[in-house]
Amino acid sequence: MKFHLAETFTTAYDKLTGQEQKAVKATVFDLQLDPSGRGLRMHRIDNSNDPNFWSMRVNRDVRLIIHKTGDSLLVAYVDHHDKAYAWAERRRIEAHPKTGAIQIVEVRERVEEIAPPEQFDFVYPAEDVAPETPASAPKHFAALADDALLSVGVPSDWLADIRAATEDEFFVLAEHLPSEAAEALLEFAATGKLPAFAIEPTSDPFEHPDAQRRIRLISDSEELEQALAFPWEKWGVFLHPAQRKIVDQDFNGPARVAGSAGTGKTVVAIHRAVRLARENPNARIFLGSFSDPLARSMERKIAVLAPETSEVTRRVTTASFQAIAEQLFQLEFGARPRIASEKVIRQTVEAAAADLNLSGFSNRFFVSEWTNVIDAWGVGSSDEYANIARMGRKSRLGPKQRELLWPLFESVRQKLKAAGYLTSADVFTELADRLTEKSAKPFDHIILDEAQDLGPAELRFFAAISSDSDNALFFAGDLGQRIFQHPYSWKSLGVDVRGRSSTLKVCYRTSRQIRSAADNLLPLHLRDVDGVEEARSGTVSTFEGPFPIVEIFASEAEEATRVAAFISSAITDGVAPKEIGVFVRTPSLTPRARDAISGIDESAEITIANMHLAKGLEFRAVAVMACDEGVLPLDDRVADAADEAELDDIYETERRLLYVACTRARDRLLVTASAPGSEYLHDLKLD
Numbered sequence: 001m002k003f004h005l006a007e008t009f010t011t012a013y014d015k016l017t018g019q020e021q022k023a024v025k026a027t028v029f030d031l032q033l034d035p036s037g038r039g040l041r042m043h044r045i046d047n048s049n050d051p052n053f054w055s056m057r058v059n060r061d062v063r064l065i066i067h068k069t070g071d072s073l074l075v076a077y078v079d080h081h082d083k084a085y086a087w088a089e090r091r092r093i094e095a096h097p098k099t100g101a102i103q104i105v106e107v108r109e110r111v112e113e114i115a116p117p118e119q120f121d122f123v124y125p126a127e128d129v130a131p132e133t134p135a136s137a138p139k140h141f142a143a144l145a146d147d148a149l150l151s152v153g154v155p156s157d158w159l160a161d162i163r164a165a166t167e168d169e170f171f172v173l174a175e176h177l178p179s180e181a182a183e184a185l186l187e188f189a190a191t192g193k194l195p196a197f198a199i200e201p202t203s204d205p206f207e208h209p210d211a212q213r214r215i216r217l218i219s220d221s222e223e224l225e226q227a228l229a230f231p232w233e234k235w236g237v238f239l240h241p242a243q244r245k246i247v248d249q250d251f252n253g254p255a256r257v258a259g260s261a262g263t264g265k266t267v268v269a270i271h272r273a274v275r276l277a278r279e280n281p282n283a284r285i286f287l288g289s290f291s292d293p294l295a296r297s298m299e300r301k302i303a304v305l306a307p308e309t310s311e312v313t314r315r316v317t318t319a320s321f322q323a324i325a326e327q328l329f330q331l332e333f334g335a336r337p338r339i340a341s342e343k344v345i346r347q348t349v350e351a352a353a354a355d356l357n358l359s360g361f362s363n364r365f366f367v368s369e370w371t372n373v374i375d376a377w378g379v380g381s382s383d384e385y386a387n388i389a390r391m392g393r394k395s396r397l398g399p400k401q402r403e404l405l406w407p408l409f410e411s412v413r414q415k416l417k418a419a420g421y422l423t424s425a426d427v428f429t430e431l432a433d434r435l436t437e438k439s440a441k442p443f444d445h446i447i448l449d450e451a452q453d454l455g456p457a458e459l460r461f462f463a464a465i466s467s468d469s470d471n472a473l474f475f476a477g478d479l480g481q482r483i484f485q486h487p488y489s490w491k492s493l494g495v496d497v498r499g500r501s502s503t504l505k506v507c508y509r510t511s512r513q514i515r516s517a518a519d520n521l522l523p524l525h526l527r528d529v530d531g532v533e534e535a536r537s538g539t540v541s542t543f544e545g546p547f548p549i550v551e552i553f554a555s556e557a558e559e560a561t562r563v564a565a566f567i568s569s570a571i572t573d574g575v576a577p578k579e580i581g582v583f584v585r586t587p588s589l590t591p592r593a594r595d596a597i598s599g600i601d602e603s604a605e606i607t608i609a610n611m612h613l614a615k616g617l618e619f620r621a622v623a624v625m626a627c628d629e630g631v632l633p634l635d636d637r638v639a640d641a642a643d644e645a646e647l648d649d650i651y652e653t654e655r656r657l658l659y660v661a662c663t664r665a666r667d668r669l670l671v672t673a674s675a676p677g678s679e680y681l682h683d684l685k686l687d
């Protein structure tokens with residue numbers, strides 16, 4: 001008999017006390033050993049209109065809800081006696097007549113009954129500015145025929161409710177629909193089109209990809225242990241079909257997954273690493289990210305998917321891009337590289353410029369040209385400099401000017417070398433040169449997260465150390481979150497992801513209200529230099545929350561008072577201080593954040609950081625403060641722009657920084673400034 005576990009069960013299990021969980025775990029393990037349930041006390045639930053629901057006694061009060069059909073046993077739910085029965089009485093589990101996927105269908109009731117007023121209070125709290133519903137709110141789905149609704153997985157008894165629903169009513173209804181149906185209808189509301197479903201019905205309704213996001217076959221006690229060990233980490237067991245497809249797909253060249261913030265790109269990267277490690281017991285896998293903390297966070301997630309003791313964890317090396325390069329450098333060259341800091345580089349460039357007494361250019365321009373062209377691209381001779389495309393820089397430099405400038409950059413190289421320094425890009429470039437030649441590569445599969453911020457030298461390095469076999473290079477990233485790099489062509493470095501890239505559209509982290517406000521900061525379509533498009537339209541969030549608040553204050557003191565009130569109210573509502581983040585543009589602004597939270601109990605638990613460090617993190621409540629004019633975009637950076645193209649890029653990256661900071665919020669977001677506020681705040685408006 002096949003033993004299945006439903007997501008509704010792990011969610012309910014997660015809410016029980018530790019003692020109760022222990023008892024439930026013991027019962028579920030017994031059941032897995034003997035799915036016939038002999039010796040365990042089971043009763044059919046008579047009041048359910050699905051005759052296959054059974055209750056099983058865990059202890060005096062707690063009941064497990066089981067669904068038994070043919071050769072399948074599904075652990076569907078767990079709760080205290082009455083609630084467990086009520087859950088089963090209001091549900092049926094069946095294969096959808098059109099998509100063929102197994103669904104846990106809520107038996108349709110009148111909308112008023114399933115949407116008590118408290119729920120509306122939660123969705124639209126009084127303090128937030130919710131747009132008013134016009135008297136005759138449009139019914140978005142009225143024109144959709146039965147067949148169209150069924151084709152996206154709407155259960156047949158909900159068809160009429162959906163067609164009759166206004167926008168607000170639909171958001172309440174959506175919580176009662178199977179996720180694939182809710183997401184497809186949200187996409188319809190956003191784009192006017194239903195997604196074209198390519199998923200074919202499967203012979204086993206449990207194997208349908210839509211079914212697998214809520215119900216998983218558990219093959220052995222190790223899988224059961226894993227599902228019960230981290231019940232809140234839903235992504236560990238239940239993937240969206242689009243995520244699953246990318247995890248399982250084989251690619252005969254470099255591939256990339258994109259998607260706006262919170263769509264599960266990191267989750268896909270982690271699952272892919274574990275899948276490749278499981279598939280080939282000899283495979284060596286590198287899973288990398290932009291920074292050490294992000295790499296460590298991925299390492300912890302690997303342990304969720306593959307218990308520490310297993311072989312898998314040992315064969316997945318997790319590190320930041322820089323850390324793996326430094327380690328391999330030491331192996332190849334016998335010494336750790338001594339890397340020049342930004343300050344050392346600036347001083348060296350300025351000293352070289354003073355020696356040569358070049359006129360007509362600013363030191364700012366020299367530093368920028370060194371960093372973004374000479375160093376980033378590893379330009380080593382005047383000939384190379386004469387011919388390089390200087391991607392992303394519009395100010396033209398003719399052959400004469402380049403000839404004039406080259407001695408400066410050559411001198412910078414010599415000075416750094418004489419002082420025993422390498423630049424960070426040098427480390428990647430030297431390793432790439434060394435390892436390209438070697439046939440034995442350190443890793444069979446390389447998976448890189450936050451790939452939008454890989455520089456040219458880093459990309460070249462990873463391409464050089466990747467093998468020739470399938471699935472050698474995989475990237476996860478979001479162009480909308482590129483905050484460190486100038487755009488450039490990946491293809492020109494031999495990394496061509498065209499035809500092997502896909503975009504995730506379901507946002508799991510951020511409420512619909514926060515995500516749609518943040519989306520207003522960025523264009524709907526982003527295209528990289530090679531023409532690969534990342535369409536952001538049609539992205540849907542899986543849950544609702546309060547509208548984000550954007551406020552500009554007459555003084556910093558008033559702003560601080562508001563931030564403190566926002567945080568206190570979140571804590572009063574049950575948000576733990578460690579689930580709260582406060583972000584500012586630069587480290588010099590952190591005292592403003594510290595002052596704001598100083599009167600709050602356990603304020604040390606609250607994360608305060610500059611926006612660059614927000615990458616990859618998430619919090620239930622986020623305050624983004626000090627978004628003043630001159631801070632976003634940052635005056636110093638604007639003044640630093642070497643040419644118009646760089647200025648455009650600075651404006652864009654500053655905007656993205658705000659996007660990154662805002663999209664760290666799960667449920668609540670406050671964005672504040674002291675007047676005059678940043679020009680970007682106007683874009684962060686509500687839909």
Ligand SMILES: Nc1ncnc2c1ncn2[C@@H]1O[C@H](COP(=O)(O)OP(=O)(O)OP(=O)(O)O)[C@@H](O)[C@H]1O
Binds near residue numbers: 259266268481509615
């Ligand atoms: N299939 C899933 N089921 C439930 N939760 C999921 C799923 N996929 C991702 N999540 C959750 O969504 C959140 C965001 O996931 P993740 O960090 O992978 O997104 P991301 O696209 O990498 O985000 P960012 O671009 O902001 O770094 C996490 O809390 C993750 O656990």
